[in-house]
Amino acid sequence: MSTSSLPSSITLRPGAVRDAIVDRLVRSLGKSVAGATRRDFYDALAIAVREALAERWIATRTRVTQAHVKRICYLSMEFLLGRSLINALSSFDDGLIDEVRETLLSFGHNLEEIAAEEEDPGLGNGGLGRLAACFLDSLATLGYAATGYGIRYDYGIFMQVIGDDGAQREVASSWLGMHNFWESGRGGIRYLVRFGGHCKSTRDDKGRVQYEWVDTHDVWAVAYDLLIPGNRSPTVNHLRLWSGRAVTPFKIEEFNHGNYAAAVADQIDAKNLTRVLYPDDSTPQGKELRLRQQYFCVSASLQDMLAQHLADGRGIDELERAFAIQLNDTHPALAIVELMRLLVDDYHIGWSGAWQMTRRICGYTNHTLLPEALETWPVAMFERLLPRHLQIIYQINRDFLEAVSAKYPSDMDRRRRMSLIAEDGDRRVRMAYLSVIGSHKINGVAKLHSRLMRETIFADFAELWPDRFTNVTNGIAVRRWLKQANPGFAQLITEKLGSAWENDLEDLERLKWAVDDPEFRQRFRAIKLENKKRLAKTIELLLNQKVNPEALFDVQVKRIHEYKRQLLNLMYVIVRYLRIINNEAPDAVPRVVIIAGKAAPGYWMAKSVIKLVNNVARVINSDPRVGDKLKLCFLPDYDVSLAQEIMPAADLSQQISTAGMEASGTGNMKLSLNGALTIGTLDGANIEIRDAVGEEHIFIFGMTAEQVTQRRAQGYSPAHVVENNPELKRAIETLDSGLFTPDNLADSTTVVDRLMSDGEHFLVLADFDSYAAAQDRVDALFRDQDEWGRQAIINALSMGPFSSDRSIREYADNIWGIKPVI
Numbered sequence: 010m011s012t013s014s015l016p017s018s019i020t021l022r023p024g025a026v027r028d029a030i031v032d033r034l035v036r037s038l039g040k041s042v043a044g045a046t047r048r049d050f051y052d053a054l055a056i057a058v059r060e061a062l063a064e065r066w067i068a069t070r071t072r073v074t075q076a077h078v079k080r081i082c083y084l085s086m087e088f089l090l091g092r093s094l095i096n097a098l099s100s101f102d103d104g105l106i107d108e109v110r111e112t113l114l115s116f117g118h119n120l121e122e123i124a125a126e127e128e129d130p131g132l133g134n135g136g137l138g139r140l141a142a143c144f145l146d147s148l149a150t151l152g153y154a155a156t157g158y159g160i161r162y163d164y165g166i167f168m169q170v171i172g173d174d175g176a177q178r179e180v181a182s183s184w185l186g187m188h189n190f191w192e193s194g195r196g197g198i199r200y201l202v203r204f205g206g207h208c209k210s211t212r213d214d215k216g217r218v219q220y221e222w223v224d225t226h227d228v229w230a231v232a233y234d235l236l237i238p239g240n241r242s243p244t245v246n247h248l249r250l251w252s253g254r255a256v257t258p259f260k261i262e263e264f265n266h267g268n269y270a271a272a273v274a275d276q277i278d279a280k281n282l283t284r285v286l287y288p289d290d291s292t293p294q295g296k297e298l299r300l301r302q303q304y305f306c307v308s309a310s311l312q313d314m315l316a317q318h319l320a321d322g323r324g325i326d327e328l329e330r331a332f333a334i335q336l337n338d339t340h341p342a343l344a345i346v347e348l349m350r351l352l353v354d355d356y357h358i359g360w361s362g363a364w365q366m367t368r369r370i371c372g373y374t375n376h377t378l379l380p381e382a383l384e385t386w387p388v389a390m391f392e393r394l395l396p397r398h399l400q401i402i403y404q405i406n407r408d409f410l411e412a413v414s415a416k417y418p419s420d421m422d423r424r425r426r427m428s429l430i431a432e433d434g435d436r437r438v439r440m441a442y443l444s445v446i447g448s449h450k451i452n453g454v455a456k457l458h459s460r461l462m463r464e465t466i467f468a469d470f471a472e473l474w475p476d477r478f479t480n481v482t483n484g485i486a487v488r489r490w491l492k493q494a495n496p497g498f499a500q501l502i503t504e505k506l507g508s509a510w511e512n513d514l515e516d517l518e519r520l521k522w523a524v525d526d527p528e529f530r531q532r533f534r535a536i537k538l539e540n541k542k543r544l545a546k547t548i549e550l551l552l553n554q555k556v557n558p559e560a561l562f563d564v565q566v567k568r569i570h571e572y573k574r575q576l577l578n579l580m581y582v583i584v585r586y587l588r589i590i591n592n593e594a595p596d597a598v599p600r601v602v603i604i605a606g607k608a609a610p611g612y613w614m615a616k617s618v619i620k621l622v623n624n625v626a627r628v629i630n631s632d633p634r635v636g637d638k639l640k641l642c643f644l645p646d647y648d649v650s651l652a653q654e655i656m657p658a659a660d661l662s663q664q665i666s667t668a669g670m671e672a673s674g675t676g677n678m679k680l681s682l683n684g685a686l687t688i689g690t691l692d693g694a695n696i697e698i699r700d701a702v703g704e705e706h707i708f709i710f711g712m713t714a715e716q717v718t719q720r721r722a723q724g725y726s727p728a729h730v731v732e733n734n735p736e737l738k739r740a741i742e743t744l745d746s747g748l749f750t751p752d753n754l755a756d757s758t759t760v761v762d763r764l765m766s767d768g769e770h771f772l773v774l775a776d777f778d779s780y781a782a783a784q785d786r787v788d789a790l791f792r793d794q795d796e797w798g799r800q801a802i803i804n805a806l807s808m809g810p811f812s813s814d815r816s817i818r819e820y821a822d823n824i825w826g827i828k829p830v831i
């Protein structure tokens with residue numbers, strides 16, 4: 010076909026895939042089919058898919074505007090989307106992806122390889138960011154009008170490289186290195202965000218005080234949109250990310266005086282605002298730039314909401330019927346204060362009316378109880394950066410403490426405890442309390458977590474407003490974590506059930522009969538083996554290490570943190586290794602232990618854990634006495650795409666946090682949905698997973714949250730535990746001997762010292778006996794491959810409640826009060 014015969018616009022649709030791809034290659038990229046590289050095919054396809062989505066997106070927006078439905082604004086400093094191409098292609102319900110696959114094959118390319126050309130946009134740290142992405146997927150699939158708001162970091166989470174010494178090194182990686190066809194810059198949508206300056210108060214003609222924020226330093230927030238398709242749904246929503254730009258990008262007077270750096274200094278400052286994601290996922294650094302990022306995101310997003318609202322011709326008093334805001338942890342909590350400022354100062358709404366409206370609009374999700382993770386900002390920093398906001402916070406606090414005093418007269422200690430301002434040490438603003446006070450609903454992310462949240466960090470608030478506290482257990486996007494990640498299993502399910510499960514995971518229940526069908530079990534096991542072979546190839550590629558796909562694939566993938574207890578896993582690996590080389594385990598089940606995850610660059614202990622895992626791995630993997638019986642593999646640079654390969658290949662899912670510390674976990678759900686059995690503590694959503702799969706189909710061990718509290722109170726002494734377990738003792742001694750770290754003994758001893766220190770906060774070794782016993786049960790079951798497969802299937806088919814569609818429906822019904830548009 011000659012290119013001149015192409016019609017003017019070829020939408021990607023069944024029957025026209027070839028023409029659409031060729032059209033974009035030639036017209037958009039200026040490449041001939043013969044000269045096109047794999048990357049060119051990726052680009053051409055990405056452009057064509059995005060254009061097809063754009064049509065649905067415009068239709069969605071028209072419907073939303075016309076129907077005046079309430080929109081949900083999901084405010085989050087993190088969104089871990091993962092790759093877009095296959096997600097978008099498989100959202101079309103007409104077999105489009107099959108035709109794309111065939112067409113690419115006819116050009117000599119494979120869709121999966123083409124898709125791997127895409128950089129993972131790593132605009133998040135871990136669970137909280139990935140949850141936001143799963144929620145956007147569900148919101149679109151269920152047909153809710155929703156916008157994600159966040160920051161377009163030039164540099165997302167760092168790339169993790171493991172050095173020759175086994176240690177993590179952080180390498181900057183820009184997801185924008187290659188042109189990103191999924192985002193569209195919207196130069197026309199930009200708002201001024203102000204910082205610094207001071208407040209002036211004047212009186213209006215009625216004698217009321219008016220506040221003005223003046224002499225500010227201003228920055229533009231420019232919008233970039235990423236389209237979010239719903240699965241087999243006409244809805245396409247968007248994620249709007251803000252990027253910083255200078256108001257005066259180039260100062261010609263400075264330039265004319267030869268001050269070249271000064272001429273562009275403003276632009277550099279503005280762009281630095283959104284340069285990089287903070288890579289800490291639990292310890293706020295209290296850095297001014299982070300507070301600036303938070304305000305920048307919040308201010309631009311609220312201005313955007315108000316602009317849309319007014320453009321729709323609706324009055325400001327209708328705002329709470331038009332919008333619901335969900336705060337993804339406290340990071341965007343300034344939205345409460347900024348909304349008050351806009352309503353009171355700019356729209357001249359009375360204080361108490363504005364406060365009521367703000368509270369009805371905002372909801373707050375808490376994702377962690379770790380005290381060190383609760384954000385507070387120095388009052389002095391606020392004063393400098395956001396003087397008007399500090400005044401507003403003081404006013405909110407005055408009103409609130411008055412109400413507290415009215416209910417609890419003369420309880421001064423309660424006033425001190427509940428104040429928005431912490432007065433011990435330097436004065437700081439407590440963002441979690443601000444979020445609670447400014448929201449009509451506060452939710453935790455799993456039943457246990459929501460209960461502990463009410464009983465611990467927010468006890469005073471839950472006593473005051475019991476009805477405001479609620480739970481919404483997390484969930485995962487079935488499309489990414491089963492349909493796309495595990496196409497073999499997905500097809501098997503669809504063959505038996507039809508494809509309704511994609512948008513209604515509870516439908517899997519109808520397949521429970523298959524558990525007892527030998528043919529189904531056989532096919533499930535064959536698919537799992539294929540997935541394991543694929544991961545084995547990746548492991549060989551990454552680590553130059555061969556692993557046996559028939560071995561038990563034992564997986565712990567998540568951020569590295571002491572409370573997640575990767576060290577408990579590692580200690581047990583060492584115990585197994587010592588059993589093997591001492592000929593004490595003739596019938597040990599062969600295992601491939603897979604660990605992956607990033608450590609915050611400043612979290613020294615977490616980085617020591619990574620280094621130690623790699624050093625232990627080197628010794629075990631090269632010991633000829635071990636052979637296939639045990640391999641330890643630390644997979645570098647864990648991200649969404651690697652997760653999509655690991656989840657479907659796992660046999661065992663390690664969810665072994667100290668009870669009471671993991672708010673929910675979502676990897677636990679992904680692994681179980683892909684037919685891994687869980688070995689886990691009674692923590693976070695593990696408890697609800699146990700209830701769903703049945704306690705005979707999960708390996709539960711260790712102390713409960715209550716027992717953890719008691720044990721800490723009693724005074725925990727690890728030495729005592731070790732004395733009573735000879736195998737554990739031997740493992741500790743082996744570490745201390747330097748066997749694994751011959752070049753630097755301290756690489757072992759510092760970790761051992763931590764594990765053995767009195768009162769060790771995460772009680773790692775306290776759960777060791779019970780963990781090892783549970784691992785024995787794992788081995789025993791794995792020897793019976795058919796029974797293991799049966800239980801794996803039961804796990805997968807019981808995951809109905811853990812779809813993020815279910816979570817989103819709960820948010821919609823109980824928190825946002827919204828209806829779907831379709």
Ligand code: 26W
Binds near residue numbers: 289294376454671693
């Ligand atoms: C900068 C300080 C900071 C940054 C991030 C403090 C806390 C966080 C997050 C709350 C950490 C996080 O990702 N929490 C995880 O959220 C998931 C989604 O709800 C839960 O499944 C995980 O259990 C929780 O650790």
